[in-house]
Amino acid sequence: MEDLKRIPPGQSTTRDFPVLHTGPIPEFKPATWDFRVWGAVETSQCLTWDQVLAIPRMKIQLDLHCVTGWSKLDTSWEGFTLKFLVREGIIKPKPEAHYIMQHADYGYTTNLPLDVALQENFLIATHYDGTPLTPDHGYPLRAVIGSIPGEKSLKDVYLWKGAKWLRGLEFLSEDRLGFWEANGYHNDGDVWREQRSSR
Ligand SMILES: Nc1nc2c(c(=O)[nH]1)N[C@H]1C(S)=C(S)[C@@H](COP(=O)(O)O)O[C@H]1N2
Ligand SMILES: [Mo]
Numbered sequence: 001m002e003d004l005k006r007i008p009p010g011q012s013t014t015r016d017f018p019v020l021h022t023g024p025i026p027e028f029k030p031a032t033w034d035f036r037v038w039g040a041v042e043t044s045q046c047l048t049w050d051q052v053l054a055i056p057r058m059k060i061q062l063d064l065h066c067v068t069g070w071s072k073l074d075t076s077w078e079g080f081t082l083k084f085l086v087r088e089g090i091i092k093p094k095p096e097a098h099y100i101m102q103h104a105d106y107g108y109t110t111n112l113p114l115d116v117a118l119q120e121n122f123l124i125a126t127h128y129d130g131t132p133l134t135p136d137h138g139y140p141l142r143a144v145i146g147s148i149p150g151e152k153s154l155k156d157v158y159l160w161k162g163a164k165w166l167r168g169l170e171f172l173s174e175d176r177l178g179f180w181e182a183n184g185y186h187n188d189g190d191v192w193r194e195q196r197s198s199r
């Protein structure tokens with residue numbers, strides 16, 4: 001029963017970890033890889049892979065909900081939250097920053113309101129299930145957003161709003177549509193309201 005309450009309308013659970021993305025899997029070259037932060041921030045940044053690895057990481061369990069209908073409960077991730085980066089002053093959003101755009105290799109983008117991206121259920125992850133991410137799930141770095149079991153105060157959105165192969169965060173004063181959001185998916189993507197498509 002408890003588990004049933006964790007499954008949003010129209011979703012069914014899977015034990016596998018399906019792989020979903022458009023386009024090819026990028027090759028990771030540590031020497032040239034970087035992570036950029038720009039837009040409505042006090043200081044633009046360009047972090048190397050070693051600098052990203054030096055950021056303290058936390059572990060979190062998330063229930064993932066894919067817009068195509070599968071949910072995967074109790075997934076284990078390791079990484080850092082944007083909330084942590086902002087609290088530590090590693091990223092300083094300007095007062096007018098109200099949205100973020102995630103930018104990934106090969107141009108995948110997805111947008112979120114900054115207040116949602118600052119929730120504890122939005123993680124920038126390096127590890128899944130105790131080991132570094134696999135290439136198909138976003139190695140070396142991906143964003144992931146899901147439900148924290150039992151935590152009802154957070155906004156829970158579909159998994160497309162976590163970019164695999166994440167390469168940067170752009171802070172925006174006005175909202176802009178990401179890849180799927182511009183291709184018919186709902187801009188908010190709330191899993192409990194079944195906001196799958198915008199039409
Ligand atoms: N870079 C990138 N990230 C992406 C996507 C993509 O096409 N490219 N697809 C999204 C979608 S639609 C989903 S459901 C999840 C799937 O994550 P998974 O393959 O680890 O299950 O990745 C999201 N992140
Ligand atoms: Mo998806």
